[in-house]
Amino acid sequence: MTTIHRAVHPARLRAADLTVGYDGFTVLDGLDLDVLTGRVTTIVGPNGCGKSTLLKALARLLRPTGGTVLLDGADIASRKPKDVARTLGLLPQAPTAPDGLTVADLVARGRHPHQSWYRQFSGADDEAVRSAMDLTATRDLADRPVDSLSGGQRQRVWIAMTLAQETDLILLDEPTTYLDLAHAVDVLDLVDDLSREHGKTVVMVLHDLNLAARYSDSMVVMAAGGIVAEGAPADIMTPDLLSEAFGLSATVVDDPVGGAPMVVPIGRCRRR
Ligand SMILES: Nc1ncnc2c1ncn2[C@@H]1O[C@H](COP(=O)(O)OP(=O)(O)OP(=O)(O)O)[C@@H](O)[C@H]1O
Ligand SMILES: [Mg+2]
Numbered sequence: 270m271t272t273i274h275r276a277v278h279p280a281r282l283r284a285a286d287l288t289v290g291y292d293g294f295t296v297l298d299g300l301d302l303d304v305l306t307g308r309v310t311t312i313v314g315p316n317g318c319g320k321s322t323l324l325k326a327l328a329r330l331l332r333p334t335g336g337t338v339l340l341d342g343a344d345i346a347s348r349k350p351k352d353v354a355r356t357l358g359l360l361p362q363a364p365t366a367p368d369g370l371t372v373a374d375l376v377a378r379g380r381h382p383h384q385s386w387y388r389q390f391s392g393a394d395d396e397a398v399r400s401a402m403d404l405t406a407t408r409d410l411a412d413r414p415v416d417s418l419s420g421g422q423r424q425r426v427w428i429a430m431t432l433a434q435e436t437d438l439i440l441l442d443e444p445t446t447y448l449d450l451a452h453a454v455d456v457l458d459l460v461d462d463l464s465r466e467h468g469k470t471v472v473m474v475l476h477d478l479n480l481a482a483r484y485s486d487s488m489v490v491m492a493a494g495g496i497v498a499e500g501a502p503a504d505i506m507t508p509d510l511l512s513e514a515f516g517l518s519a520t521v522v523d524d525p526v527g528g529a530p531m532v533v534p535i536g537r538c539r540r541r
Pocket of ligand 2: 320322442
């Protein structure tokens with residue numbers, strides 16, 4: 270396995286010898302991962318290799334059959350769910366909202382971990398919801414039922430809900446799915462701001478290798494339930510790795526904007 274870290278930041282979130290699966294079948298087997306604090310880490314890999322399983326395990330939604338997930342040095346399984354939800358927010362790959370729930374109500378649900386019987390919805394909650402909707406340009410959708418939105422609008426609304434949670438750690442499973450390229454770039458610029466200006470730690474899953482390379486401090490390349498390479502995009506994105514992880518024949522050039530590695534698949538190439 271290739272492991273190249275450019276800078277050492279203490280990991281607030283760590284998988285140690287993590288083994289996770291479903292109904293007796295193992296997906297991740299003894300996986301180790303340190304999530305770099307304040308940085309953007311992107312997990313890539315072929316369909317079914319275990320990316321979402323890893324994210325769910327990191328967020329305490331799946332209980333490991335072996336090993337541990339450590340949040341701030343403590344086993345995440347021993348922490349109260351609400352306590353975890355104030356520190357770590359997960360946008361799952363295919364979230365579902367109750368029928369008829371409005372956008373404003375869905376985004377407000379991001380504030381639940383901050384409430385209790387003695388602490389009702391406050392001005393700070395209102396402000397967090399408003400700010401999350403501004404950042405995702407979803408304010409004009411506030412009164413619409415979530416189930417009436419287009420795929421891309423819905424995706425932005427779910428991102429707003431995750432941001433309203435105001436956690437230091439944000440896990441996003443394919444946040445750009447359904448988004449047109451302009452909105453995808455907006456979301457990734459927002460991720461960049463969250464990391465650089467607000468010190469958030471972001472772990473996301475993306476399929477677009479070129480956007481992943483451009484927006485990530487570190488990439489984690491998975492295949493068949495394990496990590497095959499990990500490190501700064503410029504250090505790890507090679508034709509050999511793409512062949513090993515994806516079975517993809519490709520060349521890697523410098524992105525003319527910014528110089529990140531850019532993957533150009535060979536495939537069938539014909540002038541049109
Ligand atoms: N709830 C579940 N019950 C049983 N098996 C599951 C469940 N969720 C995922 N799996 C299986 O676990 C393996 C890993 O799935 P996972 O969703 O983690 O893949 P992924 O890398 O996120 O793929 P994709 O790119 O398609 O989203 C697959 O074989 C999948 O069929
Ligand atoms: Mg997935």
